[in-house]
Amino acid sequence: xxxxxxxxxxxxxxxxxxxxxxxxxxxxxxxxxxxVPDSIVTDLAIVTTELVNNAIMHxxxxxxxxxVTLTVQFSGDIVEIRVADQSxxxxxxxxxxxxxxxxxxxxxxxxxxxxIVRSLMDEVTFEKGPTGGTVVVVxxxxxxx
Amino acid sequence: xxxxxxEQDGVVILEPKGKIMGGPDATVLHEQIHELISQxxxxxxxxxxxxxxxxxxxxxxxxxxxxxxxxxxxxLKLACVxxxxxxxxxxxxxxxxxxxxxxxxxxxxxx
Numbered sequence: 023x024x025x026x027x028x029x030x031x032x033x034x035x036x037x038x039x040x041x042x043x044x045x046x047x048x049x050x051x052x053x054x055x056x057x058v059p060d061s062i063v064t065d066l067a068i069v070t071t072e073l074v075n076n077a078i079m080h081x082x083x084x085x086x087x088x089x090v091t092l093t094v095q096f097s098g099d100i101v102e103i104r105v106a107d108q109s110x111x112x113x114x115x116x117x118x119x120x121x122x123x124x125x126x127x128x129x130x131x132x133x134x135x136x137x138i139v140r141s142l143m144d145e146v147t148f149e150k151g152p153t154g155g156t157v158v159v160v161x162x163x164x165x166x167x
Numbered sequence: 168x169x170x171x172x173x174e175q176d177g178v179v180i181l182e183p184k185g186k187i188m189g190g191p192d193a194t195v196l197h198e199q200i201h202e203l204i205s206q207x208x209x210x211x212x213x214x215x216x217x218x219x220x221x222x223x224x225x226x227x228x229x230x231x232x233x234x235x236x237x238x239x240x241x242x243l244k245l246a247c248v249x250x251x252x253x254x255x256x257x258x259x260x261x262x263x264x265x266x267x268x269x270x271x272x273x274x275x276x277x278x
Contacts, residue, residue: 039189039190041190042188067188072222075222122259130230134226134227135222135224138255
């Protein structure tokens with residue numbers, strides 16, 4: 023068990039694809055305020071926008087009455103980011119995703135977001151939200167590389 | 168993302184600027200490429216020097232541009248790929264799909 027969280031920030035947005043930029047700005051502000059190095063900010067921004075896009079497009083199916091909640095929490099040198107949707111049929115099972123590295127999938131325009139998230143983060147879990155839906159939790163050490 | 172373009176030696180150079188993360192980004196580049204095809208301009212270089220970063224939506228946009236141009240007997244090449252984008256292209260194996268060059272001039276010469 024690590025140190026208790028020292029700082030938590032939360033953003034709630036409706037499931038409008040145009041709102042992903044707001045999620046990015048919110049995240050980057052929180053990270054830079056905490057002194058996170060630029061290269062790690064970029065990785066976390068890539069990951070967070072992937073997850074927010076997925077929550078908007080797939081979890082909540084662009085229903086603007088459904089919300090996406092983004093939470094950023096720092097505990098020592100670890101940042102934890104949670105992206106929660108309000109889907110009716112969570113939690114999402116990532117094992118159902120096709121392999122984006124398979125030859126037959128390389129030219130597909132979609133399907134590599136979760137793979138990228140797993141490649142850039144130290145830990146990734148898919149959980150059931152407290153009232154249903156999917157919460158994706160990612161953790162990354164933010165010590166200077 | 169903002170998008171500008173210019174022509175050089177019979178090749179169209181598209182210059183996206185900013186972050187490519189989703190939302191309205193997808194349609195901007197796609198519409199531009201369809202416009203170029205309608206004008207029979209089938210050799211395109213995307214200069215990525217001013218792209219801060221992109222996520223999988225950005226990669227999907229590049230793939231869509233590539234396949235659309237190749238379906239119309241054209242081609243698309245990448246230039247000035249930043250380290251972060253190079254890393255993403257490598258881990259997703261898309262580095263095997265795209266012709267990527269260090270400079271716009273080298274990309275133009277690649278046609």
